[in-house]
């Protein structure tokens with residue numbers, strides 16, 4: 001039996017624009033998906049994803065990929081939920097050169113689904129690492145990231161950047177620009193997350209930005225401007241001392257760029273009333289900056305605030321269902337038990 005875990009992430013800067021070759025800076029945070037894998041002799045795959053909840057209702061089953069689970073949820077929804085795990089299984093079988101390997105898989109995750117915190121990437125990264133190790137093959141985290149990207153790309157029909165999967169596999173802060181992926185130094189940033197309890201449809205939101213960009217030159221310019229502000233944010237991080245808590249000046253400068261980034265995402269049509277409400281609650285509470293994170297449409301915002309004020313204010317914001325502090329996860333994918 002092998003258990004691996006991988007963290008979720010917030011975008012400090014650059015989601016959506018990263019799909020068009022602009023740089024992005026996601027940061028891994030201490031909310032993890034854990035995947036436990038036990039090889040099976042009979043080549044079958046059974047999946048237990050007990051905390052899987054989609055669009056507000058929960059599906060629970062101990063079904064199998066070969067044998068569709070008999071549960072009270074529309075089949076397409078279950079199919080969609082299983083696709084990431086199926087893709088991870090395909091990658092693990094290929095990496096270990098065991099095309100007929102079977103597995104019992106258990107997924108437990110503390111990352112809300114479809115909310116911009118990269119739950120899909122964390123499940124796929126932890127799943128590939130656990131399944132290959134269960135077969136006696138050890139991949140380095142870069143290889144796990146590469147295979148996890150292939151899996152996400154396949155499930156999301158070509159609408160995926162390397163940002164989520166690379167960040168989840170490597171941990172810490174990373175920068176991704178097209179195929180160029182690297183880890184970068186960052187100080188321990190005081191992230192606060194607000195979650196509206198909902199989710200956005202990543203594919204639909206990405207398609208919306210693509211259409212806007214094709215229709216209007218100013219929308220294409222907006223995407224490029226996101227790239228410009230991301231590059232400026234990267235310079236701020238590069239000049240900071242990664243060992244020290246960031247000072248007020250650095251937080252104010254990063255926060256200003258986050259606010260600008262949120263405004264541009266809003267212009268690109270991927271924010272939502274609930275996300276804007278949480279962003280404003282954070283700013284009013286004194287956060288250095290706040291923006292939506294991930295695909296948008298609903299889900300999470302991220303703010304920078306070393307004090308408890310933002311989390312406290314979000315707790316009283318009607319649109320916010322849950323708020324929590326999110327520590328930078330310096331470790332990416334890791335073995336929990338073998």
Ligand SMILES: Nc1ncnc2c1ncn2[C@@H]1O[C@H](COP(=O)(O)OP(=O)(O)O)[C@@H](O)[C@H]1O
Pocket residue numbers: 033049051052054080081082083084107108109112113114115116117118119120121123202294295
């Ligand atoms: N705990 C889990 N168990 C099984 N599948 C999960 C789990 N968490 C996430 N997933 C998969 O990831 C999908 C959500 O990914 P996505 O829409 O990319 O949003 P995000 O990555 O922002 O959370 C879910 O619909 C499901 O297929």
Ligand SMILES: C[C@@](O)(CCOP(=O)(O)O)CC(=O)O
Pocket residue numbers: 014015016017018019114115116117118119159160161162163164202206293294295296
């Ligand atoms: C919108 C996008 O830039 C980020 C999506 O992040 P998430 O799946 O919502 O966590 C898409 C991508 O980079 O694959």
Ligand SMILES: [Mg+2]
Pocket residue numbers: 118119120121164202
């Ligand atoms: Mg995702």
